[in-house]
Amino acid sequence: MVRQIFSLRLRQILLCKTSLKLSIVLLLFQGVCFKGNAQEANVADQPNIIFILTDDQRWSALGYAGNDLVHTPTMDDLATHGLYFKNAMVTTPICAASRATILTGVYERTHRYDFQTSGIREEFMQSSYPRELNKAGYYTGFYGKFGVLYDGMEELFDEVESYDRNGRYKDYRGYYYKTLDGDTVHLTRYTGQKALDFIDQAPKDKPFCLSLSFSAPHAHDGAPKQYFWQKESDHLLADVTIPDPELRGDTYFDRLPKAVREGFNRTRWYWRYDTPDKYQHSVKGYYRMIAGVDREISSIREKLKETGQDQNTVIIVMGDNGYFQGERQLAGKWLMYDNSVRVPLIIYDPRNPRHRDIDQMAMNIDVPSTILDFAGAPMPKEWQGKSLVPFLTADAYDMERDTALIEHLWDFEHIPPSEGLRTEHWKYMRYINDKSIEELYNTTEDPGETNNLASAPGQFIRLQEFRNWMNQKDSEYKDPYVGHPSGLKVDLGFLPGTKKLERFFSWVVPKGAGTQKSYQILVSDSEQNLKLNIGELWNSGEVTSTEHSGIIYEGDALESGTTYYWKVRIWDDLHRLSRYSNIHSFQ
CATH class of the missing domain: 1.10.12 (Lyase 2-enoyl-coa Hydratase; Chain  A, domain 2)
Incomplete structure (x- = not known):
């Protein structure tokens, strides 16, 4: 040129x-x-980037974090010679929404993607980090669990293969169904080999970004044994008895909200931890699978050295969410406790070998911004995270994040949706379908989050501040496309062909929703209850229907002359959940 x-x-x-x-x-x-x-x-200054995401690896499942049970020498070495974020968190403790946030750089309450969503909106994917890297001249690859439904996945990367555990098999074959050279191998080994092949074959005239998403150490749900590891890990913990989990007593379980005690967190505890034998097998299996991932990272580093790229390749390692290992007699993730939201996060840049342990609250939403910063590319204006690269380049860097937003918004009957805020010393959380259920912890004095101060004398002002901050975050990060229903009306009329008077509810579907697929109506005799999402007179639950006018009231009996309050939310044509409408009254 x-x-x-x-x-x-x-x-x-x-x-x-x-x-x-x-x-x-x-x-x-x-x-x-x-x-x-x-x-x-x-272009010459642009490093190669390898982003490694593990599935269900909690913050403490790392040797560098002080865990003597897990074998992670390679991850430990990366942390020893790079940045280690001691208080890293995910914005949403579940794989689908967490991965959608990493791809799009926005919070769940913005992208509104969850397990029931039929696809993520194209508007968010247009500025996804793989697309931005392509604009910056990168050759991109992805292997492993994509975790987000998106028809254009194959166009995002130059090389891509999406796969996860095979749910058709309820035994070890869920992890052993991929083949290399005619031999069936564990998914961890398969992903590692795809990474080695990518490094060998990537064009030499441009930098690459390789995204690896390991399925391990996620349990294979539905299989009696749950955890399946490679034989190379058999010897690990063979002669060790895993200590009992913390907070294992009935007291900690009984304090949980009813919806949690009866939900999937408890169901999966029965799958994995309800007997001593299950507990020993599951925890050992979990750590052995993490060791398998660590071996693949070691092989990747050896390949980089062999190809002369080890001094120009940034490596980022993170977990997609935390995990309960029997604490509070729970399994899984989904909740706002540290077990669920805290994850390992390591950034290793061989060009700038500055080791630091960072106390500040980094989050998964920061990863795409960090990747683009390494690539020398501008961050899209709609992204909501921050680059972590300045921690490598500045002696004293302040992210200016004094409050971290955490959330799990998927409205699913077996997992109560919740939201929270974390500061340096405090954590506030509440359950969205009944905001009167609140928890407040001084995490400095009470790192186990066992002493709920929400009703403690002297905490009212702090509690009110957190409530206000939570409402502000909801407004700041609201979905810019769907909005909420408007034009609410309640009409009194006769049922067709009868003389029975009924109340008929109507609303206008927001334009950004396309076609309404479902709705939920709440009715209360208290405006305050409705602000807390408590519809004690009528909670319709999710009703699958495109109708948004002439909806017959089906709640408790109403009294003449009394003022009542109601609101409604809808699921759009992608089954994305809107915000509630404003509260309206009727008599």
Whole structure:
């Protein structure tokens, strides 16, 4: 390109009649050449990037974090020579929404993607980090659990293969169904080999970004044994008895809200931890599977060294959510406790070997911004995270994040949705379908989150501040497309063909929703209850229907002359849940 410009400028010089014109043209030529060299230098400075995401690896499942039971020498080495974020968290403790946040750079209450959503909105994916990397000149690859329904997945990356545990098999074959050279191998080994092949075959004239999403150490749900590891890990913990979990007494379980005690967190505890034998097998299996991932990372580092790319490849390691290992007699994730939201996060940059243990609250929403910063690419204006690269380049860097938003908004009968805020010393959480259920912890004095101060004397002002902050976050990060229903009306009329008077509810579906697929109506005799999402007179639950007018009231009996309050929310054509409408009254 520079040679073509040079030839064009030379022809222009030969046609010039005066020295003035000649001088101007030479200046133009010099400017073009300098610009071209600067672009080439930027490309040369772009590192390769490998982003490794594990499934269900909690923050403490790492040797560097002080865990003597887990075998992670490679991850520990990356942490020892890189950045280790001691208080890293995910915005949403579940794989689907967490991965959607990493892809799009926005919170769940913005992208509104969950397990029941039929696809993530294209508007969010247009500025996903793989697309932004392509614009920056990167060759991109993805292998493993994508975790987000998106028809354009194969267009996001230059090389891509999406796979996860095979749910058709309720035994070890859920992890052993992929083959290499005709032999069936564990998914961890398969993903590791795909990474080695990618490094070997990636073009040498441009930087690459390889995203690896391991299924391990996720349990294979539905299988009696739950955990399946490679034989290379058999010897690990073979002669060790795993200590009992913390907070294992009935007291801690009994304090939980009824919806949690009766939900999936408890169901999966029965699958994995309800007997001593199950507990020993599951915890050992969990750690052995993490050791398998660590071995693959070691092989990847050896391949980088073999190909001469080890000094120009940034490695980022993170878990997609935390995990309960029997604490509070629970399993799984989904809740706002530290077990569920805290994850390991390591950033290793061989070009800047600065080791630091970071106390500040980094989050998964920061990963895409960090990747683009390493690539020298601008962050899309709609992204809501922050780059972590300055921790490598500045002696003292402040993220200016004094409050972290955490949330699990999927409205599913077996997992109560909840939301919370974390500061340096405090955590506040509440359950969305009944906001009167609140928890407040001083995490400095009570890191186990066992002493709920929500009703303690002297905490009212702090509690009210957290409530206000939570409402502000809801407004700040609201979905920009769907909105909420409006034009609420309640009409009194006779049922067709009868003389029975009924109340008929109607609303206007927000334009951004496309077609309404479902709705939920709440009715209360208290405006305050409705603000807490308590519809004690009528909670319709999710009703699958496109109808949004003439909906017959089906709640408790209403009294003449009494004022009542109601609101409604809808699920859109992708089954994304809208915010509730404003509260309206009727008599």
